[in-house]
Amino acid sequence: MRKKANPVRITGAYEKKVAQLSTLMALSTILNSTLEQKEVRKRAIEAATRLTESEVGSLLLVDEETNELFFEVALGEKGEKVKEIRLKMGEGIAGWVAKTGESVIIDDVQNDPRFFKGADKKSSFVTRNMMCVPVKSEGKVIGVLQSINKLKGGRFTNDDLEGFISLADQVAIAIEKSRLYQELRDTFFCAAEALADAIEKRDPYTGGHTKRVLQYSVAIGKYLDLKESELERLRLAAVLHDIGKIGIEDSILRKRDKLNPDEYEKVKQHPVWGAEIMGHIKQLKDVIPGMRYHHERMDGNGYPDHLRDNQIPIIAKIISVADTFDAITTERPYQESLSIDVAFKELRGSAGTQFDSRVVEAFLKAYEAGDINADNVKVGLL
Amino acid sequence: MRKKANPVRITGAYEKKVAQLSTLMALSTILNSTLEQKEVRKRAIEAATRLTESEVGSLLLVDEETNELFFEVALGEKGEKVKEIRLKMGEGIAGWVAKTGESVIIDDVQNDPRFFKGADKKSSFVTRNMMCVPVKSEGKVIGVLQSINKLKGGRFTNDDLEGFISLADQVAIAIEKSRLYQELRDTFFCAAEALADAIEKRDPYTGGHTKRVLQYSVAIGKYLDLKESELERLRLAAVLHDIGKIGIEDSILRKRDKLNPDEYEKVKQHPVWGAEIMGHIKQLKDVIPGMRYHHERMDGNGYPDHLRDNQIPIIAKIISVADTFDAITTERPYQESLSIDVAFKELRGSAGTQFDSRVVEAFLKAYEAGDINADNVKVGLL
Numbered sequence: 001m002r003k004k005a006n007p008v009r010i011t012g013a014y015e016k017k018v019a020q021l022s023t024l025m026a027l028s029t030i031l032n033s034t035l036e037q038k039e040v041r042k043r044a045i046e047a048a049t050r051l052t053e054s055e056v057g058s059l060l061l062v063d064e065e066t067n068e069l070f071f072e073v074a075l076g077e078k079g080e081k082v083k084e085i086r087l088k089m090g091e092g093i094a095g096w097v098a099k100t101g102e103s104v105i106i107d108d109v110q111n112d113p114r115f116f117k118g119a120d121k122k123s124s125f126v127t128r129n130m131m132c133v134p135v136k137s138e139g140k141v142i143g144v145l146q147s148i149n150k151l152k153g154g155r156f157t158n159d160d161l162e163g164f165i166s167l168a169d170q171v172a173i174a175i176e177k178s179r180l181y182q183e184l185r186d187t188f189f190c191a192a193e194a195l196a197d198a199i200e201k202r203d204p205y206t207g208g209h210t211k212r213v214l215q216y217s218v219a220i221g222k223y224l225d226l227k228e229s230e231l232e233r234l235r236l237a238a239v240l241h242d243i244g245k246i247g248i249e250d251s252i253l254r255k256r257d258k259l260n261p262d263e264y265e266k267v268k269q270h271p272v273w274g275a276e277i278m279g280h281i282k283q284l285k286d287v288i289p290g291m292r293y294h295h296e297r298m299d300g301n302g303y304p305d306h307l308r309d310n311q312i313p314i315i316a317k318i319i320s321v322a323d324t325f326d327a328i329t330t331e332r333p334y335q336e337s338l339s340i341d342v343a344f345k346e347l348r349g350s351a352g353t354q355f356d357s358r359v360v361e362a363f364l365k366a367y368e369a370g371d372i373n374a375d376n377v378k379v380g381l382l
Numbered sequence: 383m384r385k386k387a388n389p390v391r392i393t394g395a396y397e398k399k400v401a402q403l404s405t406l407m408a409l410s411t412i413l414n415s416t417l418e419q420k421e422v423r424k425r426a427i428e429a430a431t432r433l434t435e436s437e438v439g440s441l442l443l444v445d446e447e448t449n450e451l452f453f454e455v456a457l458g459e460k461g462e463k464v465k466e467i468r469l470k471m472g473e474g475i476a477g478w479v480a481k482t483g484e485s486v487i488i489d490d491v492q493n494d495p496r497f498f499k500g501a502d503k504k505s506s507f508v509t510r511n512m513m514c515v516p517v518k519s520e521g522k523v524i525g526v527l528q529s530i531n532k533l534k535g536g537r538f539t540n541d542d543l544e545g546f547i548s549l550a551d552q553v554a555i556a557i558e559k560s561r562l563y564q565e566l567r568d569t570f571f572c573a574a575e576a577l578a579d580a581i582e583k584r585d586p587y588t589g590g591h592t593k594r595v596l597q598y599s600v601a602i603g604k605y606l607d608l609k610e611s612e613l614e615r616l617r618l619a620a621v622l623h624d625i626g627k628i629g630i631e632d633s634i635l636r637k638r639d640k641l642n643p644d645e646y647e648k649v650k651q652h653p654v655w656g657a658e659i660m661g662h663i664k665q666l667k668d669v670i671p672g673m674r675y676h677h678e679r680m681d682g683n684g685y686p687d688h689l690r691d692n693q694i695p696i697i698a699k700i701i702s703v704a705d706t707f708d709a710i711t712t713e714r715p716y717q718e719s720l721s722i723d724v725a726f727k728e729l730r731g732s733a734g735t736q737f738d739s740r741v742v743e744a745f746l747k748a749y750e751a752g753d754i755n756a757d758n759v760k761v762g763l764l
Binding site: 011014015017018021022033174177180183187192194197199201202249283284 | 396399404407410417551555567568570625628631662
């Protein structure tokens with residue numbers, strides 16, 4: 001083996017490199033273990049500060065439509081203000097990095113002519129020094145990763161930069177994959193919505209019903225502190241809740257007069273048919289109850305299974321309230337649309353018997369907060 | 383700084399570690415840059431051999447239903463034979479690793495009592511030594527990664543094992559994410575299929591039509607060397623090709639007699655309506671032409687847009703042949719089902735005018751190869 005000039009110093013350098021690579025490996029694992037966009041972006045920022053030992057990290061992404069950079073996640077209250085900032089390509093240090101595709105260490109940010117002071121101003125933060133690297137996917141800049149203010153008053157080194165560039169590669173991969181996943185999820189949801197919409201259109205009296213029930217359901221869900229995964233299921237169940245109507249003949253669906261008992265029995269089958277249509281898809285097993293049970297009642301007098309109280313899953317209870325509110329406030333063949341006041345009275349009056357009181361309460365809260373967008377609905381006339 | 387006993391040797395060790403970590407990092411990047419299951423699995427095996435410098439790598443996955451291990455990918459012709467092997471939990475070295483969750487280096491595999499000789503026998507390969515580590519996701523063993531025969535007659539070291547365990551962590555993440563993606567894709571496809579099926583059921587004369595058109599289309603696609611992504615679009619377009627029928631009234635859809643010209647015009651709108659239902663979903667922009675143009679003809683006499691020749695996208699041409707074959711061979715209100723011979727004659731006779739000749743040819747090839755499963759179809763009676 002060739003003798004090294006200063007083995008102790010070289011050992012130190014290798015030791016540092018091993019430490020950096022190990023940290024990088026660990027951060028990359030964390031970054032790559034999720035497909036949720038928000039989570040990926042948050043983890044990218046945390047990784048940036050940890051790997052480079054700095055005060056703050058930030059991630060800006062390219063908005064392809066406007067060709068601007070926006071701060072995707074910025075942690076804390078100050079971060080929220082920073083999120084309003086948008087940089088044009090070439091504007092600020094991040095804009096310069098995005099435009100040129102080059103990485104940069106800046107020791108004295110305040111005196112750099114490229115520095116955009118807006119972010120500091122908004123967040124009452126003082127940027128001392130900075131490392132800034134492009135996040136590239138297949139050669140194209142999709143964002144910029146920043147590490148700001150080396151801890152303990154230090155400066156960023158070329159070793160820091162080398163590690164940071166490697167991290168940016170990992171961030172790019174994680175971002176692209178989470179985007180692909182989200183795109184597929186959106187496509188699925190939109191296709192389901194489009195088909196549900198087409199099915200709904202057979203019934204000339206329910207134009208836009210599915211969309212409104214979706215919107216109301218999500219608004220209620222927020223006030224019941226549902227988890228993200230439950231909200232996701234709620235959304236899908238709300239969109240699909242009436243697809244079973246595909247099994248009802250035109251002659252019943254379009255009848256203007258009151259339905260006879262036989263016809264009404266057929267209509268009452270739609271939650272069962274809807275659940276059956278999707279029944280064999282095991283990934284939807286937690287969505288289907290939202291479809292099947294959205295006409296159940298707390299007192300057991302609903303259909304099709306006469307469930308009661310907590311036998312009825314929360315997403316079905318939510319859709320039930322949303323569905324009823326929309327039915328009251330829009331025109332139907334057998335009834336004029338009634339006012340929102342009437343709807344409120346009915347929801348309140350049936351809390352505990354037809355509806356879960358907590359859900360009605362959440363609905364009223366959501367309405368007061370302006371989250372129930374009943375634009376197409378007649379207001380205030382009793 | 384504390385004096386090291388033998389700085390040169392330590393430097394060597396750190397140098398090796400840096401090299402290992404850098405390779406690991408690079409392999410992890412490759413592994414994590416795809417969400418395709420097959421690709422992830424192939425890359426995992428390549429990474430195993432490269433990182434540990436061995437002759438062969440293999441990946442076994444746990445089949446949750448049977449609790450067996452199977453060789454997921456094995457490269458080359460010999461590999462194909464190995465793929466038939468299934469190990470019970472505890473069986474063979476891989477089975478032992480899966481059962482205990484422990485990692486192992488075995489210097490003399492042939493004399494290890496756990497060794498399952500089946501794989502060597504099938505592949506006429508001689509396993510000398512081996513490293514075998516569990517692939518764990520959230521504490522649960524989902525597979526086993528093997529590295530077989532250290533190159534140049536060497537042995538696997540504990541350093542090798544350490545790197546291999548890190549690689550297994552990356553493999554676990556990549557496998558789980560690609561599984562999640564595939565699951566979402568399957569859910570989307572199954573939901574689209576279920577809805578299309580429900581829409582189809584309104585027409586009592588077309589039971590199972592969509593499923594058969596899907597099956598025939600995919601079979602044809604194989605003989606036209608479509609890329610994986612095109613096959614994916616073809617599958618979706620085939621499933622959705624008739625959803626526009628949701629816009630046709632019961633009275634027309636269920637009419638037993640011949641349709642009058644007005645009614646026929648309405649029926650002919652279904653490709654347009656189908657395309658419109660999905661029209662706003664930009665991710666489906668390459669699927670929609672398969673829906674809209676499946677009644678176009680090569681000679682320009684089709685509908686709705688009177689496209690001709692290469693104006694008609696290949697997936698629409700394929701669905702057209704599949705659709706026609708099914709229409710001829712199944713019973714319709716206005717016609718008895720005809721024999722496969724008649725169908726062949728009609729397809730051949732209309733090649734070049736109605737159908738693209740290459741597509742008809744691919745259909746006939748697929749049929750001869752047994753890929754067109756026309757089980758429900760009357761055969762051979764002219």
